[in-house]
Amino acid sequence: MRVIVVGAGIGGLAIAVGLRQAGVDVQLLERADRVRAHGSGLSLFGNGFRALDAIGIGDQVRAAAGPAGVVDRSGTRRPDGSWLTRMASTHDVRVIDRADLYRILLAAVPAGSIRAGARVVEVGDTSVVLDTGEHRSADVIVGADGLRSAVRSSAFDDPGVRDSGYGAWRAITTRPVATDAAGESVGRGERFGIAPLADGRIYWFACVSASLGRCAGGLDEVACRFGHWHPPIEEILDATDPASVSSLPIEELAAPLASFVSGRRVLIGDAAHAMTPNLGQGANLAIEDAATLATLLVAAKHGDEVPAVLARYDTLRRGRAQRIARQARALGAVMQASHPVTSTLRDLAMRWVPARVVDSRVRAVTRWSPPTP
Numbered sequence: 001m002r003v004i005v006v007g008a009g010i011g012g013l014a015i016a017v018g019l020r021q022a023g024v025d026v027q028l029l030e031r032a033d034r035v036r037a038h039g040s041g042l043s044l045f046g047n048g049f050r051a052l053d054a055i056g057i058g059d060q061v062r063a064a065a066g067p068a069g070v071v072d073r074s075g076t077r078r079p080d081g082s083w084l085t086r087m088a089s090t091h092d093v094r095v096i097d098r099a100d101l102y103r104i105l106l107a108a109v110p111a112g113s114i115r116a117g118a119r120v121v122e123v124g125d126t127s128v129v130l131d132t133g134e135h136r137s138a139d140v141i142v143g144a145d146g147l148r149s150a151v152r153s154s155a156f157d158d159p160g161v162r163d164s165g166y167g168a169w170r171a172i173t174t175r176p177v178a179t180d181a182a183g184e185s186v187g188r189g190e191r192f193g194i195a196p197l198a199d200g201r202i203y204w205f206a207c208v209s210a211s212l213g214r215c216a217g218g219l220d221e222v223a224c225r226f227g228h229w230h231p232p233i234e235e236i237l238d239a240t241d242p243a244s245v246s247s248l249p250i251e252e253l254a255a256p257l258a259s260f261v262s263g264r265r266v267l268i269g270d271a272a273h274a275m276t277p278n279l280g281q282g283a284n285l286a287i288e289d290a291a292t293l294a295t296l297l298v299a300a301k302h303g304d305e306v307p308a309v310l311a312r313y314d315t316l317r318r319g320r321a322q323r324i325a326r327q328a329r330a331l332g333a334v335m336q337a338s339h340p341v342t343s344t345l346r347d348l349a350m351r352w353v354p355a356r357v358v359d360s361r362v363r364a365v366t367r368w369s370p371p372t373p
């Protein structure tokens with residue numbers, strides 16, 4: 001069986017790893033001149049690790065990310081540092097530098113199977129056309145080409161992209177910063193997230209609602225908005241290289257797709273279900289998609305089993321991914337509340353939510369195991 005994967009992001013690389021290990025002929029087409037990580041840190045949860053185990057690289061990623069539970073406390077705080085909610089430290093969540101994850105994925109995909117500088121502009125049922133006019137064909141076309149997927153717009157009823165109404169900055173500090181707590185701190189339309197890596201560096205993000213202005217500036221603007229919040233936020237910003245800070249509007253798929261499959265074309269990751277990052281699940285789900293599709297395709301003995309395999313993939317993946325996207329959107333609306341009344345009500349309500357309720361919500365999202373073929 002021959003598989004073309006469009007896009008060498010986390011999802012595309014992960015499915016190529018899963019298929020190559022089973023000897024499937026896979027060709028990855030990436031529009032960028034070189035495959036490299038975008039963004040800074042990434043939270044990987046137990047579900048993401050079980051998916052990485054299924055494609056054979058879970059232990060390598062665990063070793064690179066370091067142990068789970070590197071801080072004593074986690075949850076949501078107010079700008080003055082007082083706690084609104086607490087989360088148990090028993091969740092298997094580790095923070096990794098995206099560059100490390102890409103390094104491991106790339107080492108597991110033989111170099112010959114990746115073609116960089118190959119932008120796909122048209123997609124047929126079993127073929128793609130590159131911007132050079134070159135045609136390539138396969139038994140299955142996997143669209144792993146992200147939020148503005150060319151595979152989705154060519155072959156699916158594409159709802160387009162929706163702006164969430166807030167933007168974000170993100171970076172990793174250049175040196176360790178001491179902290180015993182992780183999580184998010186919420187103000188009015190503003191939010192700061194602290195996610196320590198095992199080596200002591202901090203992956204941080206800051207979100208601001210559009211009603212308070214666009215995230216157009218750099219580190220100076222972040223320091224101006226958040227530097228007076230509770231410790232160690234000012235120290236984290238001082239330990240950040242201004243050139244490493246990136247900002248972006250937070251966008252998601254405008255409406256859920258009716259199917260992740262169209263003929264022999266199938267979508268994974270952000271191409272299928274781009275969501276807001278409020279639950280830290282976009283990449284975890286992209287790896288789940290990849291592990292699921294690889295397991296099912298590898299078990300298919302003949303090319304004529306492909307339609308049934310893709311139908312099963314759609315059944316296994318669509319409900320879960322779209323439910324988590326809905327929950328992430330709802331959570332974002334609450335966390336970004338900028339009106340004084342709504343943000344005060346939010347803080348009051350959060351104080352009353354018992355830790356076990358917060359924990360059971362996290363467990364409901366991260367409870368997932370790879371399918372049996």
Ligand SMILES: Cc1cc2nc3c(=O)[nH]c(=O)nc-3n(C[C@H](O)[C@H](O)[C@H](O)COP(=O)(O)OP(=O)(O)OC[C@H]3O[C@@H](n4cnc5c(N)ncnc54)[C@H](O)[C@@H]3O)c2cc1C
Nearest residue numbers: 007009010011031043120145146269270280281282283284
């Ligand atoms: C601020 C922020 C924080 C986040 N934090 C987390 C987190 O902590 N945990 C988590 O799980 N997720 C997180 N996410 C989400 C996560 O980054 C994405 O869900 C994930 O990277 C999606 O991977 P992907 O492979 O599907 O798509 P992408 O990473 O977008 O990769 C798509 C690839 O396809 C290529 N491509 C695009 N078009 C074409 C074409 N026409 N031809 C060929 N190649 C093409 C692109 O160049 C790219 O390499 C966060 C997102 C944001 C914005």
